[in-house]
Amino acid sequence: MEADLVQYTKFDQLENGTEAVPSTYNTSDFRKGLKVQIDGVPFLMVEMNFRKPGKGTALYECKLKNLIRNTVVDRTYRAGQTLEAADVMEFTAQYLYRQADAFVFMNNIDYEQYELSAEQVGDFAGFLKEGLDCQIITFNNQPIGVTPPNHVILQVEYAEPAAKGNTATNVSKPVKLETGAEIQAPAFINTGDWLRVDTRTFEYIERTNAPE
Amino acid sequence: MTSAILKRRAELLANVRQFFSDRGFTEVATPRVDVEIIPELHIDPFEAPGLGYLQASPEMHMKRLLCAGSGPIFEIAQCFRRGERGKLHRPEFTMIEWYRPGDDMQAGMGLLDELLQQMLGTPTATRTSYREAFQRSVGIDPHTAPLEQLQKKAGEVLDDRDELLNLLLARHVEPALGSGAPELLYHYPASQSALAATTIDEQAVQVAERFELYHGGVELANGYHELTDPVELRERLAIANEGRTEFGRPTLPLPEMLLAAMTDPGMPPCAGVALGFDRLLMLAVGAESIDEVVI
Numbered sequence: 001m002e003a004d005l006v007q008y009t010k011f012d013q014l015e016n017g018t019e020a021v022p023s024t025y026n027t028s029d030f031r032k033g034l035k036v037q038i039d040g041v042p043f044l045m046v047e048m049n050f051r052k053p054g055k056g057t058a059l060y061e062c063k064l065k066n067l068i069r070n071t072v073v074d075r076t077y078r079a080g081q082t083l084e085a086a087d088v089m090e091f092t093a094q095y096l097y098r099q100a101d102a103f104v105f106m107n108n109i110d111y112e113q114y115e116l117s118a119e120q121v122g123d124f125a126g127f128l129k130e131g132l133d134c135q136i137i138t139f140n141n142q143p144i145g146v147t148p149p150n151h152v153i154l155q156v157e158y159a160e161p162a163a164k165g166n167t168a169t170n171v172s173k174p175v176k177l178e179t180g181a182e183i184q185a186p187a188f189i190n191t192g193d194w195l196r197v198d199t200r201t202f203e204y205i206e207r208t209n210a211p212e
Numbered sequence: 213m214t215s216a217i218l219k220r221r222a223e224l225l226a227n228v229r230q231f232f233s234d235r236g237f238t239e240v241a242t243p244r245v246d247v248e249i250i251p252e253l254h255i256d257p258f259e260a261p262g263l264g265y266l267q268a269s270p271e272m273h274m275k276r277l278l279c280a281g282s283g284p285i286f287e288i289a290q291c292f293r294r295g296e297r298g299k300l301h302r303p304e305f306t307m308i309e310w311y312r313p314g315d316d317m318q319a320g321m322g323l324l325d326e327l328l329q330q331m332l333g334t335p336t337a338t339r340t341s342y343r344e345a346f347q348r349s350v351g352i353d354p355h356t357a358p359l360e361q362l363q364k365k366a367g368e369v370l371d372d373r374d375e376l377l378n379l380l381l382a383r384h385v386e387p388a389l390g391s392g393a394p395e396l397l398y399h400y401p402a403s404q405s406a407l408a409a410t411t412i413d414e415q416a417v418q419v420a421e422r423f424e425l426y427h428g429g430v431e432l433a434n435g436y437h438e439l440t441d442p443v444e445l446r447e448r449l450a451i452a453n454e455g456r457t458e459f460g461r462p463t464l465p466l467p468e469m470l471l472a473a474m475t476d477p478g479m480p481p482c483a484g485v486a487l488g489f490d491r492l493l494m495l496a497v498g499a500e501s502i503d504e505v506v507i
Binding site: 050054057076079 | 298
Protein backbone atom coordinates (compact mmCIF):
# COMPACT_ATOMS: atom_id res chain seq x y z
CA MET A 1 0.00 0.00 0.00
CA GLU A 2 1.40 3.31 -1.14
CA ALA A 3 1.61 6.02 1.52
CA ASP A 4 -0.51 9.15 1.32
CA LEU A 5 1.23 12.16 -0.21
CA VAL A 6 -0.62 14.51 2.10
CA GLN A 7 -3.35 14.08 4.63
CA TYR A 8 -6.75 15.20 3.53
CA THR A 9 -8.45 18.33 4.79
CA LYS A 10 -9.43 18.41 8.41
CA PHE A 11 -12.87 19.99 8.03
CA ASP A 12 -14.57 17.08 9.80
CA GLN A 13 -12.92 18.16 13.03
CA LEU A 14 -14.15 21.72 12.54
CA GLU A 15 -17.74 20.60 12.08
CA ASN A 16 -17.66 18.37 15.15
CA GLY A 17 -15.71 20.69 17.37
CA THR A 18 -18.45 21.38 19.94
CA GLU A 19 -17.42 20.71 23.53
CA ALA A 20 -20.73 20.74 25.42
CA VAL A 21 -22.97 17.69 25.07
CA PRO A 22 -26.39 18.83 23.83
CA SER A 23 -29.57 17.17 25.10
CA THR A 24 -30.57 16.08 21.58
CA TYR A 25 -28.61 15.34 18.46
CA ASN A 26 -29.77 16.36 15.00
CA THR A 27 -28.94 14.05 12.08
CA SER A 28 -26.22 16.51 11.10
CA ASP A 29 -24.50 15.72 14.45
CA PHE A 30 -24.64 11.96 13.85
CA ARG A 31 -21.25 10.30 13.84
CA LYS A 32 -19.51 7.18 15.04
CA GLY A 33 -19.03 7.19 18.81
CA LEU A 34 -22.15 9.22 19.64
CA LYS A 35 -24.06 8.10 22.74
CA VAL A 36 -27.81 8.33 22.39
CA GLN A 37 -30.92 6.95 24.07
CA ILE A 38 -34.05 5.43 22.62
CA ASP A 39 -36.98 4.78 24.99
CA GLY A 40 -34.64 5.21 27.95
CA VAL A 41 -32.09 2.68 26.73
CA PRO A 42 -28.54 3.90 26.02
CA PHE A 43 -27.01 3.14 22.63
CA LEU A 44 -23.59 3.73 21.13
CA MET A 45 -23.46 4.70 17.46
CA VAL A 46 -20.90 2.19 16.20
CA GLU A 47 -21.36 2.98 12.50
CA MET A 48 -22.90 5.86 10.58
CA ASN A 49 -23.31 5.86 6.84
CA PHE A 50 -24.51 9.02 5.09
CA ARG A 51 -26.51 8.37 1.93
CA LYS A 52 -28.33 10.70 -0.39
CA PRO A 53 -30.10 8.89 -3.17
CA GLY A 54 -30.70 11.04 -6.24
CA LYS A 55 -32.32 14.33 -5.34
CA GLY A 56 -33.94 12.88 -2.21
CA THR A 57 -33.69 13.44 1.52
CA ALA A 58 -30.34 12.57 3.06
CA LEU A 59 -30.47 9.28 4.95
CA TYR A 60 -28.34 8.43 7.95
CA GLU A 61 -27.93 4.66 8.23
CA CYS A 62 -26.80 3.83 11.74
CA LYS A 63 -25.67 0.74 13.58
CA LEU A 64 -26.55 1.26 17.22
CA LYS A 65 -25.16 -0.90 20.01
CA ASN A 66 -27.46 -1.38 22.98
CA LEU A 67 -25.10 -0.67 25.87
CA ILE A 68 -27.11 -2.76 28.33
CA ARG A 69 -27.67 -5.88 26.23
CA ASN A 70 -24.68 -5.50 23.90
CA THR A 71 -26.84 -6.20 20.85
CA VAL A 72 -26.59 -4.16 17.64
CA VAL A 73 -29.59 -2.79 15.75
CA ASP A 74 -29.84 -1.07 12.35
CA ARG A 75 -31.78 2.19 12.17
CA THR A 76 -32.22 4.65 9.30
CA TYR A 77 -32.92 8.30 10.08
CA ARG A 78 -33.96 10.99 7.62
CA ALA A 79 -32.38 14.44 7.61
CA GLY A 80 -33.91 16.60 10.34
CA GLN A 81 -34.81 13.78 12.73
CA THR A 82 -33.31 13.84 16.22
CA LEU A 83 -32.10 11.43 18.89
CA GLU A 84 -31.91 12.13 22.59
CA ALA A 85 -28.38 12.30 23.96
CA ALA A 86 -27.44 9.74 26.63
CA ASP A 87 -25.36 10.66 29.66
CA VAL A 88 -22.94 7.79 29.20
CA MET A 89 -19.49 7.96 30.76
CA GLU A 90 -16.56 5.62 30.39
CA PHE A 91 -13.61 5.77 32.75
CA THR A 92 -10.88 3.65 34.29
CA ALA A 93 -11.72 2.09 37.63
CA GLN A 94 -9.88 -0.50 39.70
CA TYR A 95 -11.51 -3.58 41.11
CA LEU A 96 -11.55 -3.40 44.92
CA TYR A 97 -13.38 -6.42 46.30
CA ARG A 98 -16.43 -8.59 46.11
CA GLN A 99 -19.24 -8.05 48.60
CA ALA A 100 -21.88 -10.77 48.42
CA ASP A 101 -23.20 -10.52 44.85
CA ALA A 102 -21.72 -7.10 44.18
CA PHE A 103 -18.37 -6.36 42.58
CA VAL A 104 -17.00 -3.05 43.85
CA PHE A 105 -14.90 -0.80 41.59
CA MET A 106 -13.37 2.62 42.26
CA ASN A 107 -12.91 5.46 39.80
CA ASN A 108 -9.16 6.13 39.71
CA ILE A 109 -9.65 9.91 39.35
CA ASP A 110 -12.35 10.87 41.86
CA TYR A 111 -12.33 7.68 44.01
CA GLU A 112 -16.08 7.27 43.65
CA GLN A 113 -17.15 3.65 44.10
CA TYR A 114 -19.45 1.68 41.80
CA GLU A 115 -21.12 -1.66 42.43
CA LEU A 116 -21.68 -4.03 39.52
CA SER A 117 -23.78 -7.20 39.65
CA ALA A 118 -22.45 -10.64 38.79
CA GLU A 119 -24.60 -10.51 35.68
CA GLN A 120 -22.97 -7.23 34.58
CA VAL A 121 -19.48 -8.57 35.18
CA GLY A 122 -20.31 -11.84 33.41
CA ASP A 123 -17.86 -14.69 32.89
CA PHE A 124 -14.95 -12.38 33.61
CA ALA A 125 -15.78 -12.58 37.34
CA GLY A 126 -13.54 -15.62 37.68
CA PHE A 127 -10.54 -13.63 36.39
CA LEU A 128 -10.99 -10.46 38.46
CA LYS A 129 -8.06 -9.72 40.70
CA GLU A 130 -8.00 -6.95 43.26
CA GLY A 131 -6.36 -3.80 41.92
CA LEU A 132 -7.04 -4.60 38.24
CA ASP A 133 -7.80 -1.52 36.11
CA CYS A 134 -10.98 -1.97 34.05
CA GLN A 135 -13.17 0.36 31.98
CA ILE A 136 -16.51 1.11 33.63
CA ILE A 137 -19.46 2.43 31.62
CA THR A 138 -22.19 4.38 33.40
CA PHE A 139 -25.58 5.63 32.21
CA ASN A 140 -26.99 8.50 34.28
CA ASN A 141 -24.18 7.72 36.72
CA GLN A 142 -25.38 4.13 37.22
CA PRO A 143 -22.86 1.47 36.16
CA ILE A 144 -24.12 -0.59 33.23
CA GLY A 145 -21.05 -2.49 32.18
CA VAL A 146 -17.40 -3.23 32.66
CA THR A 147 -14.70 -4.00 30.10
CA PRO A 148 -11.54 -5.71 31.36
CA PRO A 149 -8.17 -5.18 29.68
CA ASN A 150 -7.69 -7.58 26.76
CA HIS A 151 -5.01 -9.51 28.67
CA VAL A 152 -4.49 -10.20 32.37
CA ILE A 153 -1.58 -11.87 34.13
CA LEU A 154 -2.61 -14.36 36.81
CA GLN A 155 -0.81 -16.94 38.94
CA VAL A 156 -1.60 -20.64 38.76
CA GLU A 157 -2.98 -21.78 42.09
CA TYR A 158 -2.94 -25.44 41.17
CA ALA A 159 -1.80 -27.52 38.20
CA GLU A 160 -1.50 -31.29 38.05
CA PRO A 161 2.18 -32.18 37.70
CA ALA A 162 3.00 -33.10 34.10
CA ALA A 163 3.24 -36.83 33.38
CA LYS A 164 6.90 -37.77 33.17
CA GLY A 165 8.36 -37.34 29.70
CA ASN A 166 5.25 -35.69 28.38
CA THR A 167 6.56 -32.26 27.34
CA ALA A 168 4.55 -31.91 24.13
CA THR A 169 3.06 -28.43 23.85
CA ASN A 170 -0.06 -29.61 22.06
CA VAL A 171 -1.32 -31.50 25.09
CA SER A 172 -3.36 -29.37 27.47
CA LYS A 173 -4.71 -29.79 30.96
CA PRO A 174 -6.99 -27.78 33.23
CA VAL A 175 -5.25 -25.40 35.65
CA LYS A 176 -6.83 -23.40 38.44
CA LEU A 177 -6.00 -19.67 38.62
CA GLU A 178 -5.60 -17.55 41.77
CA THR A 179 -8.92 -15.85 41.00
CA GLY A 180 -10.82 -19.14 40.97
CA ALA A 181 -11.35 -19.68 37.22
CA GLU A 182 -10.14 -22.83 35.54
CA ILE A 183 -8.62 -22.70 32.04
CA GLN A 184 -6.85 -25.11 29.69
CA ALA A 185 -3.06 -24.67 29.66
CA PRO A 186 -0.15 -26.63 28.14
CA ALA A 187 1.13 -29.69 30.02
CA PHE A 188 4.39 -27.95 31.09
CA ILE A 189 2.59 -25.38 33.29
CA ASN A 190 3.18 -25.82 37.02
CA THR A 191 1.59 -24.54 40.19
CA GLY A 192 2.97 -21.06 40.91
CA ASP A 193 3.59 -20.13 37.24
CA TRP A 194 2.32 -16.82 35.92
CA LEU A 195 0.12 -16.92 32.82
CA ARG A 196 -1.07 -14.32 30.36
CA VAL A 197 -4.78 -14.90 29.67
CA ASP A 198 -6.97 -13.45 26.92
CA THR A 199 -10.07 -11.97 28.59
CA ARG A 200 -12.13 -12.06 25.38
CA THR A 201 -11.78 -15.81 24.84
CA PHE A 202 -10.70 -16.83 28.36
CA GLU A 203 -7.82 -18.71 26.79
CA TYR A 204 -4.19 -19.22 27.80
CA ILE A 205 -1.79 -17.10 25.74
CA GLU A 206 1.68 -17.72 27.25
CA ARG A 207 3.70 -18.29 30.38
CA THR A 208 5.24 -15.06 31.60
CA ASN A 209 7.18 -13.41 34.42
CA ALA A 210 5.51 -12.32 37.62
CA PRO A 211 4.10 -8.81 37.28
CA GLU A 212 6.22 -6.10 38.92
CA MET B 213 -4.18 10.67 -1.77
CA THR B 214 -1.29 8.67 -3.18
CA SER B 215 0.92 9.92 -6.00
CA ALA B 216 -0.56 7.19 -8.23
CA ILE B 217 -4.07 8.55 -7.63
CA LEU B 218 -2.85 12.12 -8.10
CA LYS B 219 -1.51 11.17 -11.55
CA ARG B 220 -4.64 9.16 -12.42
CA ARG B 221 -6.75 12.18 -11.48
CA ALA B 222 -4.82 14.46 -13.84
CA GLU B 223 -4.95 11.87 -16.63
CA LEU B 224 -8.70 11.39 -16.21
CA LEU B 225 -9.28 15.16 -16.29
CA ALA B 226 -7.23 15.42 -19.50
CA ASN B 227 -9.26 12.57 -21.02
CA VAL B 228 -12.53 14.25 -20.08
CA ARG B 229 -11.38 17.50 -21.71
CA GLN B 230 -10.32 15.60 -24.85
CA PHE B 231 -13.66 13.75 -24.97
CA PHE B 232 -15.65 16.98 -25.00
CA SER B 233 -13.25 18.85 -27.25
CA ASP B 234 -13.52 16.01 -29.82
CA ARG B 235 -17.28 16.56 -29.85
CA GLY B 236 -17.16 20.32 -30.37
CA PHE B 237 -17.88 21.37 -26.78
CA THR B 238 -16.51 24.61 -25.35
CA GLU B 239 -15.05 24.51 -21.85
CA VAL B 240 -16.45 27.28 -19.68
CA ALA B 241 -15.71 28.74 -16.25
CA THR B 242 -18.66 30.18 -14.33
CA PRO B 243 -18.73 31.94 -10.93
CA ARG B 244 -18.38 29.75 -7.85
CA VAL B 245 -20.16 32.33 -5.72
CA ASP B 246 -23.21 34.45 -6.48
CA VAL B 247 -26.09 36.19 -4.71
CA GLU B 248 -28.53 33.99 -6.65
CA ILE B 249 -28.78 30.20 -6.63
CA ILE B 250 -31.19 27.55 -7.87
CA PRO B 251 -33.29 26.47 -4.85
CA GLU B 252 -33.56 22.71 -4.48
CA LEU B 253 -35.57 20.91 -1.84
CA HIS B 254 -32.77 18.78 -0.40
CA ILE B 255 -29.60 20.75 -1.18
CA ASP B 256 -28.27 23.24 1.38
CA PRO B 257 -25.80 25.79 0.04
CA PHE B 258 -23.15 27.49 2.16
CA GLU B 259 -23.61 31.19 2.64
CA ALA B 260 -20.59 33.35 1.84
CA PRO B 261 -21.16 36.56 3.82
CA GLY B 262 -21.08 39.59 1.54
CA LEU B 263 -20.92 37.43 -1.58
CA GLY B 264 -24.07 35.32 -1.60
CA TYR B 265 -23.87 31.54 -1.85
CA LEU B 266 -21.18 29.11 -2.79
CA GLN B 267 -22.73 27.43 -5.80
CA ALA B 268 -24.04 23.88 -5.31
CA SER B 269 -23.58 23.27 -9.05
CA PRO B 270 -22.60 25.32 -12.12
CA GLU B 271 -26.10 24.85 -13.58
CA MET B 272 -27.47 28.39 -13.17
CA HIS B 273 -24.70 30.16 -15.02
CA MET B 274 -24.16 27.42 -17.61
CA LYS B 275 -27.83 27.71 -18.57
CA ARG B 276 -27.43 31.47 -18.93
CA LEU B 277 -24.63 30.76 -21.39
CA LEU B 278 -26.86 28.32 -23.31
CA CYS B 279 -29.54 31.02 -23.56
CA ALA B 280 -26.89 33.41 -24.88
CA GLY B 281 -26.10 30.96 -27.71
CA SER B 282 -22.97 29.26 -26.38
CA GLY B 283 -23.70 25.96 -28.13
CA PRO B 284 -22.48 22.74 -26.42
CA ILE B 285 -20.56 23.53 -23.23
CA PHE B 286 -18.90 21.68 -20.36
CA GLU B 287 -17.36 22.75 -17.09
CA ILE B 288 -15.18 21.10 -14.45
CA ALA B 289 -16.40 22.88 -11.35
CA GLN B 290 -15.85 22.76 -7.61
CA CYS B 291 -19.27 22.54 -5.94
CA PHE B 292 -20.31 23.08 -2.34
CA ARG B 293 -23.13 21.44 -0.37
CA ARG B 294 -23.59 21.88 3.34
CA GLY B 295 -23.93 18.81 5.55
CA GLU B 296 -23.08 16.23 2.88
CA ARG B 297 -20.47 13.94 4.37
CA GLY B 298 -20.01 10.23 3.85
CA LYS B 299 -18.12 7.63 1.85
CA LEU B 300 -19.41 9.22 -1.37
CA HIS B 301 -19.87 12.77 -0.12
CA ARG B 302 -17.74 15.72 0.82
CA PRO B 303 -19.09 19.25 1.28
CA GLU B 304 -16.72 20.35 -1.50
CA PHE B 305 -16.41 18.17 -4.57
CA THR B 306 -15.64 18.31 -8.28
CA MET B 307 -18.46 18.14 -10.79
CA ILE B 308 -18.27 17.67 -14.53
CA GLU B 309 -21.34 19.25 -16.02
CA TRP B 310 -22.30 19.52 -19.67
CA TYR B 311 -25.15 20.61 -21.93
CA ARG B 312 -25.71 19.89 -25.62
CA PRO B 313 -28.45 21.72 -27.54
CA GLY B 314 -30.65 19.48 -29.67
CA ASP B 315 -30.30 16.40 -27.44
CA ASP B 316 -33.38 14.68 -26.03
CA MET B 317 -33.31 12.32 -23.02
CA GLN B 318 -32.15 9.30 -25.04
CA ALA B 319 -29.34 11.30 -26.66
CA GLY B 320 -28.40 12.67 -23.25
CA MET B 321 -28.14 9.14 -21.83
CA GLY B 322 -26.21 8.09 -24.94
CA LEU B 323 -23.53 10.76 -24.51
CA LEU B 324 -23.14 9.97 -20.81
CA ASP B 325 -22.77 6.26 -21.58
CA GLU B 326 -20.19 7.07 -24.27
CA LEU B 327 -18.17 9.14 -21.77
CA LEU B 328 -18.23 6.35 -19.20
CA GLN B 329 -17.18 3.75 -21.77
CA GLN B 330 -14.25 5.90 -22.87
CA MET B 331 -13.14 6.85 -19.37
CA LEU B 332 -13.52 3.47 -17.62
CA GLY B 333 -13.79 0.96 -20.46
CA THR B 334 -17.24 -0.15 -19.30
CA PRO B 335 -19.72 -2.12 -21.43
CA THR B 336 -22.83 -0.39 -22.81
CA ALA B 337 -25.06 0.76 -19.97
CA THR B 338 -28.38 -0.97 -19.35
CA ARG B 339 -31.36 1.40 -19.50
CA THR B 340 -34.05 0.69 -16.91
CA SER B 341 -37.10 2.81 -16.22
CA TYR B 342 -37.80 3.87 -12.64
CA ARG B 343 -40.99 1.79 -12.85
CA GLU B 344 -39.16 -1.36 -14.02
CA ALA B 345 -36.54 -0.99 -11.31
CA PHE B 346 -39.21 -0.73 -8.58
CA GLN B 347 -41.18 -3.63 -10.04
CA ARG B 348 -38.01 -5.71 -10.03
CA SER B 349 -36.78 -4.84 -6.51
CA VAL B 350 -39.92 -3.87 -4.56
CA GLY B 351 -42.68 -5.47 -6.61
CA ILE B 352 -44.76 -2.32 -7.00
CA ASP B 353 -45.46 0.32 -9.65
CA PRO B 354 -44.01 3.48 -8.06
CA HIS B 355 -46.28 5.77 -10.10
CA THR B 356 -49.60 4.13 -9.28
CA ALA B 357 -49.12 2.19 -6.02
CA PRO B 358 -51.47 3.48 -3.30
CA LEU B 359 -49.89 5.39 -0.42
CA GLU B 360 -50.73 2.59 2.07
CA GLN B 361 -48.78 0.11 -0.05
CA LEU B 362 -45.74 2.40 -0.13
CA GLN B 363 -45.99 2.84 3.66
CA LYS B 364 -46.22 -0.91 4.17
CA LYS B 365 -43.23 -1.63 1.92
CA ALA B 366 -41.15 1.12 3.55
CA GLY B 367 -42.33 0.30 7.07
CA GLU B 368 -42.84 4.01 7.79
CA VAL B 369 -46.01 6.00 8.39
CA LEU B 370 -45.16 9.04 6.27
CA ASP B 371 -47.74 10.64 4.01
CA ASP B 372 -45.21 12.03 1.53
CA ARG B 373 -45.00 9.71 -1.51
CA ASP B 374 -41.61 11.04 -2.58
CA GLU B 375 -40.12 10.48 0.88
CA LEU B 376 -41.39 6.89 0.86
CA LEU B 377 -40.13 6.27 -2.68
CA ASN B 378 -36.77 7.73 -1.65
CA LEU B 379 -36.51 5.28 1.27
CA LEU B 380 -37.51 2.33 -0.92
CA LEU B 381 -35.04 3.42 -3.61
CA ALA B 382 -32.21 3.59 -1.05
CA ARG B 383 -33.01 0.31 0.69
CA HIS B 384 -34.19 -1.97 -2.10
CA VAL B 385 -33.62 -0.50 -5.54
CA GLU B 386 -30.18 1.14 -5.42
CA PRO B 387 -28.29 -1.89 -4.05
CA ALA B 388 -29.37 -3.85 -7.15
CA LEU B 389 -28.46 -1.15 -9.66
CA GLY B 390 -25.38 -1.24 -11.89
CA SER B 391 -23.82 -4.30 -10.29
CA GLY B 392 -22.86 -5.74 -13.69
CA ALA B 393 -22.89 -3.26 -16.55
CA PRO B 394 -23.53 0.39 -15.65
CA GLU B 395 -27.24 1.09 -15.36
CA LEU B 396 -29.22 4.17 -16.37
CA LEU B 397 -32.40 4.76 -14.40
CA TYR B 398 -34.85 7.05 -16.23
CA HIS B 399 -38.41 8.42 -16.15
CA TYR B 400 -38.55 9.48 -12.51
CA PRO B 401 -41.91 10.48 -10.99
CA ALA B 402 -42.97 13.91 -12.25
CA SER B 403 -42.92 15.12 -8.61
CA GLN B 404 -39.16 14.44 -8.59
CA SER B 405 -38.43 16.13 -11.91
CA ALA B 406 -36.39 19.00 -10.38
CA LEU B 407 -35.31 20.88 -13.54
CA ALA B 408 -36.19 18.20 -16.08
CA ALA B 409 -38.91 18.38 -18.74
CA THR B 410 -41.83 16.01 -18.26
CA THR B 411 -43.45 13.68 -20.76
CA ILE B 412 -46.23 11.10 -20.92
CA ASP B 413 -44.85 7.56 -20.85
CA GLU B 414 -46.18 4.44 -22.62
CA GLN B 415 -48.58 3.80 -19.73
CA ALA B 416 -50.01 7.33 -19.98
CA VAL B 417 -48.33 8.46 -16.75
CA GLN B 418 -46.64 11.84 -16.56
CA VAL B 419 -42.96 11.24 -15.81
CA ALA B 420 -39.80 13.32 -15.58
CA GLU B 421 -37.27 13.12 -18.41
CA ARG B 422 -34.63 12.70 -15.77
CA PHE B 423 -31.99 9.98 -15.54
CA GLU B 424 -29.32 8.78 -13.13
CA LEU B 425 -26.32 6.59 -13.82
CA TYR B 426 -25.28 3.86 -11.38
CA HIS B 427 -22.11 1.83 -11.58
CA GLY B 428 -20.31 -0.36 -9.06
CA GLY B 429 -22.61 0.66 -6.21
CA VAL B 430 -22.00 4.34 -6.93
CA GLU B 431 -24.54 6.90 -8.11
CA LEU B 432 -22.39 8.68 -10.63
CA ALA B 433 -24.45 11.19 -12.60
CA ASN B 434 -27.80 12.92 -12.86
CA GLY B 435 -29.17 14.19 -16.16
CA TYR B 436 -32.19 15.92 -17.62
CA HIS B 437 -33.84 16.60 -20.87
CA GLU B 438 -33.98 20.17 -19.67
CA LEU B 439 -37.06 22.14 -18.79
CA THR B 440 -36.86 25.28 -20.96
CA ASP B 441 -40.13 26.99 -19.92
CA PRO B 442 -39.33 29.86 -17.49
CA VAL B 443 -42.93 30.09 -16.23
CA GLU B 444 -42.97 26.45 -15.19
CA LEU B 445 -39.46 26.71 -13.78
CA ARG B 446 -40.53 29.65 -11.58
CA GLU B 447 -43.47 27.58 -10.29
CA ARG B 448 -41.27 24.59 -9.53
CA LEU B 449 -38.72 26.72 -7.70
CA ALA B 450 -41.52 28.26 -5.62
CA ILE B 451 -42.70 24.73 -4.73
CA ALA B 452 -39.11 23.80 -3.83
CA ASN B 453 -38.93 26.80 -1.51
CA GLU B 454 -42.28 25.87 0.09
CA GLY B 455 -40.94 22.35 0.63
CA ARG B 456 -37.78 23.82 2.16
CA THR B 457 -39.89 25.70 4.68
CA GLU B 458 -41.75 22.48 5.57
CA PHE B 459 -38.44 20.70 6.11
CA GLY B 460 -37.25 23.58 8.30
CA ARG B 461 -34.76 24.91 5.77
CA PRO B 462 -34.35 28.58 4.85
CA THR B 463 -35.90 29.66 1.56
CA LEU B 464 -33.46 30.74 -1.14
CA PRO B 465 -33.56 33.61 -3.64
CA LEU B 466 -34.71 32.73 -7.16
CA PRO B 467 -32.27 32.76 -10.09
CA GLU B 468 -33.82 35.86 -11.66
CA MET B 469 -31.03 36.39 -14.20
CA LEU B 470 -31.50 32.86 -15.50
CA LEU B 471 -35.30 33.15 -15.55
CA ALA B 472 -34.97 36.41 -17.53
CA ALA B 473 -32.60 34.81 -20.05
CA MET B 474 -34.94 31.80 -20.43
CA THR B 475 -37.75 34.27 -21.24
CA ASP B 476 -35.70 36.28 -23.72
CA PRO B 477 -33.84 35.10 -25.79
CA GLY B 478 -34.95 31.70 -24.42
CA MET B 479 -33.17 28.45 -23.71
CA PRO B 480 -32.53 26.00 -26.56
CA PRO B 481 -33.93 22.47 -26.09
CA CYS B 482 -31.05 20.41 -24.75
CA ALA B 483 -29.95 17.62 -22.45
CA GLY B 484 -27.61 18.25 -19.54
CA VAL B 485 -25.71 16.00 -17.15
CA ALA B 486 -23.87 16.52 -13.87
CA LEU B 487 -21.30 13.83 -13.05
CA GLY B 488 -19.39 13.53 -9.80
CA PHE B 489 -15.78 13.55 -10.92
CA ASP B 490 -14.37 12.33 -7.59
CA ARG B 491 -16.67 9.30 -7.80
CA LEU B 492 -15.54 8.63 -11.37
CA LEU B 493 -11.97 8.66 -10.08
CA MET B 494 -12.98 6.37 -7.19
CA LEU B 495 -14.25 3.82 -9.73
CA ALA B 496 -11.13 4.25 -11.88
CA VAL B 497 -8.78 3.42 -9.00
CA GLY B 498 -11.06 1.12 -6.99
CA ALA B 499 -11.30 3.43 -3.96
CA GLU B 500 -13.75 2.68 -1.16
CA SER B 501 -14.13 6.26 0.04
CA ILE B 502 -14.06 9.68 -1.60
CA ASP B 503 -11.42 10.65 0.97
CA GLU B 504 -8.93 8.42 -0.87
CA VAL B 505 -9.12 10.47 -4.07
CA VAL B 506 -9.01 14.06 -2.84
CA ILE B 507 -6.68 15.98 -0.56
